[in-house]
Amino acid sequence: METIEVFDARATARLLDFSALVEALKQATLEHAAGLIHAPVRMSVPLEDGGVFLSMPASAAEIAIHKLVSVSPANVAKNLPTIFGTVTVCDGATGQPEFILDGPTVTGRRTAALSMLGVRLLHPHTPSSFLLIGSGQQARFHAAAIGQLYPDASLYVRGLHMEAERDFCAAMNQSGVAVMSACEGKPHDIDTVITVTTSKTPVYTEAANAGRLVIGVGAFTPDAAEIAPQTVKASTVFVDDLNATREEAGDLIQAAVDWPAVRSLASASKEPVPKDKPILLKTVGSGAWDLAACRVARSAIRGR
Template sequence: MKTFDAAATAAQLPFERLIPALSALFADPACQVPARHVHEIAAPDGGPPLTSLLMPAWLPGRCYGVKIVNIAPGNAARGLPGLHGAYLLFDAVTGVPLALMDGDEITSRRTAAASALAATYLARPDARWLLVLGTGRVASLLPAAYAAVRPIEEVRVWARSPDKAQALAESLRAQGFAAEAAPDLAAAVAWAHVVSCATLAREPLVQGAWLAPASHLDLIGSFTPEMREADDDCFRNTELFVDTEEALRKSGDLLGPLARGVITPADLRATLADLCRRTAPGRRTAMERTVFKSVGTALEDLAAAMLVQAGG
């Protein structure tokens, strides 16, 4: 069995290879993704429990994989990160273990790649100006992911902490991007061809009134019912797409507008699988505004893990 640490895992996942790998697996109807398992493990001292998430997926006749993510709220007091993950890949016929790899790198890179994959169908072909909200691991990867599919020329970064926004902008400049911090969120949203949100916000940050015609809004962070990155106006007079239909049941960005009648399930244009299988169109006109809401799927983890194993 091969073992890949974080650096080795990341090295096998350049976006130029990862995005096509995601597309191929989304287009493959044979890929199976059952519901994830959630387990709570009590803390011996009565503190907050360890929550373990098990996310399986398999491609019959080829590979079976499971990502295990452990969330330990008590780790802050221990001086440790609160989240740890690992990915196990097996032969789907024999059950033989093939590889163990870093789950955090798998998650962050496939998340950014899924947004870029959606943008190949939804963002205007000449999209050059990218606004990133957030400064975490996924946010830091978004410019490179988008640059693999669109002619990104300028990047602006907004965060609640101006110092963190400036630090990420400096890091992006070191990577060769023309990047700067954006102190005025409304002005930055109005400027952008693509607005990509990777935050943990619980109240809307982006207002639909700020979005420019023909823009593309990418919502990554709202993966629970309590989280929101966009207000209701972001979903009015727009074309809505999701990574999977599970987004309609999990994301606060969609649950709120659905409950208030701003959108209905019938307003969903397509999933990422529909787009990759060419059973539904993406952007249809030059001036339409598009929204892509993702909550993540184990299919993306499997695609990334298979790429790591094959390359290593």
């Protein structure tokens, strides 16, 4: 058997350009909606100390993938990463393994790229300012994506406290992405808010605003909600995966959202999006989006 190439976090990141990811994700949302990508709702089993083990397979005609990751919030106290995992990429016809990617990097970059696709399809105009609520690893991926795709936009971060904000800003500024602390910068007229926390209670409670796109990313269980119910109810709601969000999107479940009125992100590529109403995008993730990222990585590998 041939040796399977394994890409670590840094090598995986080099394969996953944000612009290419956004294009691949747009195509994947349409294929998933049409039944051309098969991706069941993720399976979850518990780990000790409140952690979970997540299995996310997906397949299309030419490619099949399996992402296996663990999420362990208690790892912070042990000075360990919260997320570990891998993505195995296989031939879609034979199932033969081709290469392995770093799971947290695939998750982080495709999640941020999915938010950027949401900005492209749902925003009432070109965004001029972003506020990230959360200062963890997913916030860093989003800041990197915003820095590449919207370099002229102002970018703020709101962490749990000022020290977290300052550390985040210092790290991102050192990487070449300009970020300002919300505590120090006092942002106003923000037109794009992205929540990237693991909070069980809402971290965004402002009234729905027709000139502001709100994207909820961090919460992916029914008991967790980053966005206040009143904000959800007053917004036109889009989701990345209708089936998955019905089971996992606590923001929507706790708000008793009107599910027949909820639209998929795929529909935004084909049908008009209201520009005069508050828009909210809720994402929980799908193996289909990991598959899209693996297509980008495979293309980059073959182009070397």
